Amino acid sequence: MLTLVLMLSFVMSSLEVNQIEDRKNFLYTQANIISNQMITEFENLSLPNTREYYYNIVSDFSKEINSRVMVFDRHGSVLIDAYKEYTEQDSISNKEIDQAFKGEPASSIYDSPSFGRIMYVAVPVESDGAIVGAILLTSSLEDIYTSQDTLLRNLFLLALVCIGFTGATSFIFVEILSSPIEKLTETVNRVAFGKHDERIRLEGSDEIKVLSNSFNSMMVRLDQVDNQRKQFVANVSHELRTPLTSIKILSSSLITDESTDPGIYKEFLKDIDMEVDRLNGIINSLLYLVDLEKKELELNYTNSTLNSLIPKVIQMLVPLANQKNIKVDFQADEKVWATFDREKIHQCLSNLIANAIKYNEPGGHVIVRLINRRNTFAIRVIDDGIGIKEEELPFIFDRFYRADKARNRKTGGTGLGLSIVQQIIQLHQGDIRVESTINQGTSIEIEIPKGLA
Numbered sequence: 001m002l003t004l005v006l007m008l009s010f011v012m013s014s015l016e017v018n019q020i021e022d023r024k025n026f027l028y029t030q031a032n033i034i035s036n037q038m039i040t041e042f043e044n045l046s047l048p049n050t051r052e053y054y055y056n057i058v059s060d061f062s063k064e065i066n067s068r069v070m071v072f073d074r075h076g077s078v079l080i081d082a083y084k085e086y087t088e089q090d091s092i093s094n095k096e097i098d099q100a101f102k103g104e105p106a107s108s109i110y111d112s113p114s115f116g117r118i119m120y121v122a123v124p125v126e127s128d129g130a131i132v133g134a135i136l137l138t139s140s141l142e143d144i145y146t147s148q149d150t151l152l153r154n155l156f157l158l159a160l161v162c163i164g165f166t167g168a169t170s171f172i173f174v175e176i177l178s179s180p181i182e183k184l185t186e187t188v189n190r191v192a193f194g195k196h197d198e199r200i201r202l203e204g205s206d207e208i209k210v211l212s213n214s215f216n217s218m219m220v221r222l223d224q225v226d227n228q229r230k231q232f233v234a235n236v237s238h239e240l241r242t243p244l245t246s247i248k249i250l251s252s253s254l255i256t257d258e259s260t261d262p263g264i265y266k267e268f269l270k271d272i273d274m275e276v277d278r279l280n281g282i283i284n285s286l287l288y289l290v291d292l293e294k295k296e297l298e299l300n301y302t303n304s305t306l307n308s309l310i311p312k313v314i315q316m317l318v319p320l321a322n323q324k325n326i327k328v329d330f331q332a333d334e335k336v337w338a339t340f341d342r343e344k345i346h347q348c349l350s351n352l353i354a355n356a357i358k359y360n361e362p363g364g365h366v367i368v369r370l371i372n373r374r375n376t377f378a379i380r381v382i383d384d385g386i387g388i389k390e391e392e393l394p395f396i397f398d399r400f401y402r403a404d405k406a407r408n409r410k411t412g413g414t415g416l417g418l419s420i421v422q423q424i425i426q427l428h429q430g431d432i433r434v435e436s437t438i439n440q441g442t443s444i445e446i447e448i449p450k451g452l453a
């Protein structure tokens, strides 16, 4: 509306200025034409015959251009009045005529109560450089203002129609657009009140559909996260309860049975000690995982060689390997330098190699191979142990997941080792790949970019 009003007032005012300017120029031209026609006989206009002759011409001309024409002699007395209101020798004084006698054409607009707006235009009549008279044209401007008023009324009506139409279409569009958004808001509110299984199906514009799809994917993800959280809490509680139950049973039986002989006493205490170690192990691993998942965790990058790190890890695990008479070999074709967090990669390799030993038969064989690639290095831990069932492979990186539950009870462990490995590799922006065949062995390869830092 504001734009329309501004535009209308601008158009109307410039139209008015233009039309009035046009009328003024038209009247000047007409006055000059009359002046030119009479110039030769001007001195004779006082003669009744000549005057009569010119009166007729001026009177016709006046009708033709729809303006009153008056001719004055050099003293300001009326010679001819097309409307015949003034007769010869009447003299009128007005600003425009005075100006014309000074040699300057002049024009003004007057507002008359009976005739409306009127334009006065006066020009001098010059002969041989002397001013011999003046011509005054008066013309009503009401036609201009009437046509302007009509135009304004029509434009105003058009503006009203436009505003009505815009209003109606906006209203419809707002309705169409806001109804899916209202639906979305309702769904979001239901989700906020705990109804996590809410999904939206929205028809409408593409943007709205994309928004509803994003909302649905967000809800699926939220569900997954929520389920993982529940699963995790359940797993932690379960894992912590197992050793605690054992401790409780062992300690209770020690308390109630008074005649226990010192040998059994000691054995029970050893078992309790082992279970406490296990609890400790779980809690330490959990805390380590929590540490790794901290968003602001910065890796402690150093540039060093893997050819010295790997044998150190193997050395640490020799006692474990010896228990089962397992041979662990290190193979490397060349010296590999890279930038990585030494402590974390140490932890990661130690978990992988410990698994290869633990899930192996006595007399088995483990190979740790260092492979140099163009931008990355890889370490492959290969064993000829018990292997992992194909259907269990996707889960081995899950927290607390332990394949082959029956056998695993003997080997001990928390099921957190590979989660830690995965977390460390992700922090190094690397990859981890597993291949395994049940009863034949497993090969796990980690690959890490060399120059990350």
Ligand SMILES: Nc1ncnc2c1ncn2[C@@H]1O[C@H](COP(=O)(O)OP(=O)(O)OP(=O)(O)O)[C@@H](O)[C@H]1O
Residues within 6 Å of the ligand: 285, 351, 355, 356, 359, 383, 385, 386, 387, 388, 396, 397, 401, 402, 403, 404, 408, 412, 413, 414, 415, 416, 417, 418, 419, 441, 442
């Ligand atoms: N080299 C391997 N051969 C066969 N099975 C393996 C091997 N590595 C891992 N697994 C299986 O994957 C499971 C998960 O391994 P992970 O290292 O996460 O836990 P864990 O060894 O049971 O406990 P932790 O490492 O915390 O002491 C293991 O319980 C085992 O069943």
Ligand SMILES: [Mg+2]
Residues within 6 Å of the ligand: 351, 354, 355, 413, 417, 418
């Ligand atoms: Mg392990």
